[in-house]
Every structure is written in structure tokens, then in C-alpha cells.
Amino acid sequence: MAESxxxxxxxxEKIFADLADPQTINNDKKNSWQAPLWQALSEAGLPLSWVPDDLGGSGASLADGFALLNAAGRFAIAVPLAETMLxxxxxxxxxxxxxxxxxxVLPASPKDRITLDADGSLSGRARGVPYAKAAKHFAVLAHGKDGAVIALVDAGKGRIESGLNVGYDHSDTVTLDKVQPVTLKPAPDGFDQTTLMLVGGVARSLQIAGALESMLDISVRYSNERVAFEKKISKFQAxxxxxxxxxxxxxxxxxAATSAADAIANATGFNDEVYLEAASAKIRCAEAAEKGGAIAHQVHGAIGFTLEHILHRYSLRALAWRDDFGSESHWAVELGKLVATRGADELWPLVASR
Amino acid sequence: MTAALRFDPIRLPEKCEQLRKEVRAFLAEEIAAGTFDPHKPNREDTDAPEFSRRVGAKGWLGMTWPKKYGGQERSFLERYVVTEEMRVANAPTRRFFVADRQSGPVLIKYAPEHIKMDILPRICRGEICFAIGMSEPNSGSDLFAAKTRATKTDGGYLINGTKIWTSSAHIADYMIAIFRTSQPTKENRRHGLTQFLVKMKQPGIQVNPIGQITGQYEFNEVVFTDFFVPDDHVLGEVDGAWKQATSELAYERSGPERFLETYYVLTELVRAVGSNPDTRSAEGIGRLVAQLHTMRRMSVSVAGMLQAGKEPVVEASIVKDIGTVWEQQLPHRVRDLAAFVEETATNRETLERQLDFAIKTAPKLTIQGGTTEVLRGIIARGLGLR
Structure with missing residues (x-):
């Protein structure tokens, strides 16, 4: 694993190693590891890393939190750590x-929209919301007639249609029908749904990158153990x-992911340069999840296709994470439009801006 | 996880951005003066000696080298900025590029002092051109199969044999080449090759042009017949060139030139689709830009490692593998996306002409300076598979 x-x-990493060993949790069909893991993470203040002390959190920097998400990706843990942090x-x-x-958080897709009604209630439908079923509260970005608002909502007030993503994690549809939030305040100037999607997308990018690191690790290890045609398969040039x-x-x-995280952590605003970093990370990490995951499976052969083997914990989650906070197709279209609007001669200055 | 695969998010320091402005202003002046056309990568005349001198006069050659050799003692990140701006502008860098990137650093490391004092300042002034003599008719990727002999004689060596695919040999003033000084041993098949500095344009060297599928003549066959090289032109250890070869690779493999060679077609595609692209064009351009941005961030990161005194051979190989495969596919992806560009796009002809050249250029990109297969072998070794 990468140096901390x-x-x-x-x-x-210490908590993950102690309580979320991939083989152990993979063998545990009842998911009895989840509660102790969540408790340990909570006691260490990790789910609220990005919340300042005076708002009940542990006040870690954006950069440290992003690094934490990368580590969570390396363990492909199935608890709502990233979601609670966001x-x-x-x-x-x-x-x-x-x-x-x-x-x-909701919405978790750029296409969905929650609206604030005149009576202060929230309405709308959000699809593909990760871990909505496990959540006690939702952090909601909604749109009122005076602009974007941010609200804390009791999860029990929403209607949840349960679903699973490609990685067998909860990805649910949440419908708010005139729900009164616990708290509601205006979003800061310039903060909109795109900001949320970009930061959520970078979080997922770091998780995908972490999962790929582990896929590489276990694939290299496996190739150095597995013998076929009378030699280790790592000795075949193919x-x-x-x-x-x-x-x-x-x-x-x-x-791509660490560059985008660094860009956001040091940004004073979400300008075109930060947009390029964040959108590129999601696009490139999603492509890597597909290409890299396919190779990891190819190296493992049939054993990697079984539920007993840990590979799918990483490969399927990396694929599933592509869908959250805007797919690579979504971001590619948006980035392409941005580039086209700036014009041909402004493409290189944008790429070379950082 | 192997620590070899970290690409820290290095940012270019403020002074780089100042330098970038200077380079852009210089190139804009050169374009305005008619030195080169940025829209024409397939210039008939790729050699531009006067331009080379003007770049040298700016202090942009040998930038990272010691001042006593004419260098500027600036950082690898500053050099990076100059390189990428030249490349994106399609500036005619052929005359100085190899000397600046590769040959100079080899001389600094292995040449005797009086040779350094003689040659390096001339590279910095943009006066001289270098070629690299590696491949032979029966030795390409398998460098250690080289047969061209350097036989010891009084005061030096006599060279006999043939180098091939040697870019710029027809204009080069010098070549850095490897020749066989001993037979390989049973224990080490890489033993027996020595690196030499060769002064070109002399009797005993015949340079024969080789046409390339792009229609250009950058390749050459270089035939040595009893050509004399003095002892002080030996670079490094006799019979030990294999120990010296690897450290060059990081310089050669990770620069912006490893993914920007066909970049111009992407700019021209963006121009052709205009400010209101359809979904297909927008998505295609967005993906290409995301891939480009990612490679550049990796490449800048490697420049940062070089600046920190590391030898990131595996990281550099990864950048070149991904970068060259990308720049090879780029003209084809741009062609796909351009298929529905309006007939009325004002730059349609320019784009078509560029695609014609880029598509012909593409096959060489994953071969030159270390094939994809060689690179993946190096990466596999770094992963502990070999």
C-alpha cells in the first residue's frame, strides 16, 4: 500500500487493516464487520473529516480528506464514509x-434537481443516491427562487426505493415530497449543483484510483504465484x-485524481482550470476503471470471476463509482462544450494553465 | 503498492509562467516574420539554422546546464515550459532538439573537460546539431546486437560499419554513437559496447538519405569506412556503454514531445466544430482533452522528479507508453469526429491537410526512442515481473 x-x-489505514481485511470481509456473508468498522471510523472522527470543529467535525483539510478517500478506495470498503464526508x-x-x-448527499446526479418551495419544503427525486438506505440524514442541495440552498433533512422523511449498483452497494432513489428540512440555509455565492458534482466526482476518482492500485497489487502478486504451462504466468511476455x-x-x-484533489484543495474558486482538473479526473479514472479492471480480471482468469475471490470487491466498485456525480460521458460533453466555447486557440492555454 | 507509481501533483512555479509568456511572445514574432507556419507541421524544410541561433540567443538551449558551459542553471520545469510551447506551436526545433534534450547531458556526464568547454557552449548558442547513432541494419530495439566496430589504433579508434534510421544525420555536426569495442561475454551479452562522440561531415563518413512514408527525408543511413575517432572522444567507460544507457532514458521518454507530436489536429478540430458543437463532437473532444490533461500532469510530475535528482525510469516509461499510444490514435479519433463537420467550416482544408500528414506520421510514434514493447518490458521489470 502507498505510504501514508x-x-x-x-x-x-490502521482501522481498515484491523477491521476491513478484504478476505475476511469477503467471507462474511452477514456483513457483521460493517458496524464495528463504522463505529471505529466514527470514534476516530473520520466521517466528519471535512466538518470544522465548531460544526461538530474533526476539521481536517480538504487535502487530507481526499487522501483518506484514496485510502478508502484501496480497501474498497462498503460503508458510507465518502458519502458522509461529502x-x-x-x-x-x-x-x-x-x-x-x-x-x-442528494442529488448525486447532475440531471436530478431538488426544488425549494415557497413554504420552505423540499421536493424532487434523486436517483442513484449512494447509501441512502443506510443514511440517517441527507445533505441536500436544492434550488429556490432566490438561488441555491443547502439543507439537512431527516432521512426518514424521504421515500426510498432501494437499489444496488454494479458493485452490490446501495444506490437508491430518494423522493422528497414537500419535506420540511431540519435546517436550511442559502448556499454561498457561486456555489451550485455543478460544484457539488465536481467535488463528488473527484471523491469518486480518488476511490477508483485507490481500487486500481489494489487491483494492480493483487494482480502482480497473483501472477507471481500462479503456475501454468510449467511456469509462473508472470514470466509470459503477454x-x-x-x-x-x-x-x-x-x-x-x-x-488525474490527485492532481484534481490538489487543484480543489488549493482553489479560491471553481474557475475553468479547476473545472478541467475535476472533469478530467472523473473521465480518465472512469476509463481506467474499465481498461484496468478488465486486465486485472484477465490476469486472474476464472478464479477472479468468483464471489469467493476479493478481486470483484475492487473491480466492480470501481465500475460502479463511474456512475456517481456525473458519468464520464456527462463530464466529457460538458468539458467539450467548455473547450468549444473558449475556442481553439484557448485550448492549449487552458491545458498549460497549471 | 510499489512506490514507483506515485505521480505527485507538481505545479509549475510562478517564474515558469513568466517564461511561458516570453516564449509565446518570441514564437508569435517568429510566426509573424514568416519563419514558420504553425498550421503546417509538414514543412518541406524542417531545418531552420537561423531560428536555432535565435532560440540560443534567448538562453533557451542547455537551460539546465552549468553556466561555465554556456547554460543557465535553470530548472527542468522551466525547460519543460519552453519545450511544450515550441512543440505546440509546431516550431522548427529539429536542429537543436536532440542536442538540448539528450546529447548535451551525455557530454556533461561523460566527456572530458576540454570537449565540454568546446562543444556545450556551441549547443547553447544553437549553432550545432546532433544525431544519435544507435540502430543498425540488424540491431534496432535490441541495442546490444550492434556490430559496427571501433578498432583500437594509435591515438584512437577506427570505425567500420553502418548506422541506420539516424534522424538528422544529413545536417548533424556531431553524432553520439555506440560502437563495438569488444565481443560480448558469456556472462554479460551487453558487454563490449562503447559510447563515442563522432564529428560528422568528414571523409570516412557517408550519409545516405532514406525516404519516410510521410514523404520526408529525416532518416539516414550512415556508413563508416576506416573513420578515425580520437581517444578523447570516448564517452564514459570502454566496453561499458550499457551502464550509461539507462540514465538517459528518463530525459528522453517523459517530455511533452511524447504526447504532443500530433496535437495540432485537436486544435484544428476544435476550430472546425465551432463554439456550439453537437453532443458527439463535444463528448469526443472532452475525452481527448481529459486524456491529454492527465498525461501532461504525469509528464510534469516526472519533470519534477528529474528536478529533485531522481531517476524515474519506470514513471518515464509509463508516460511514454501512454503518451505515444495516445498521439498515435489522436489523428484517427479526430478523423472520426471530423466526419460530420460542416462543409462550410473555414479551416476544413487545413484540417484535412493536417490529418493527411498526422495519419502518415502516426505509425512511427510508438517505435521511435524505445518501442511500446520495450517500454512495457521496462515497466514489467519495475513491477517485479522480470
């Missing part, structure tokens, strides 16, 4: 304190070249 370079990541971050934008317990390509996809995903 901050205390948040170190703490998280929810706490969203609430903090409007200086709303975070409650205890699991949260998620296998070596496939793994070299997986290393490239993993490296590209990590580079």
Missing part, C-alpha cells in the same frame, strides 16, 4: 452543523505487457 503521508490517512462538507458550506451517524498496461492505467488514474 498524513495522520488522517495513517489512522484510517454530506458534512456540503452542510459546512452553509455553516450547518453535522449530526452524528451516516449521511449521504501477461507482463498486460500488467504494464494496468500499471499505466492505475498511474494515470492516480495522477
Amino acid at each position: 503521508d498524513n495522520i488522517v490517512v495513517e489512522t484510517a 454530506a458534512g462538507w456540503l452542510l459546512a458550506q452553509a455553516k450547518i452543523a453535522s449530526p452524528e451517524g451516516e449521511m449521504t 501477461v507482463q505487457h498486460n500488467l504494464a498496461r494496468l500499471a499505466g492505467e492505475s498511474a494515470a488514474a492516480l495522477a
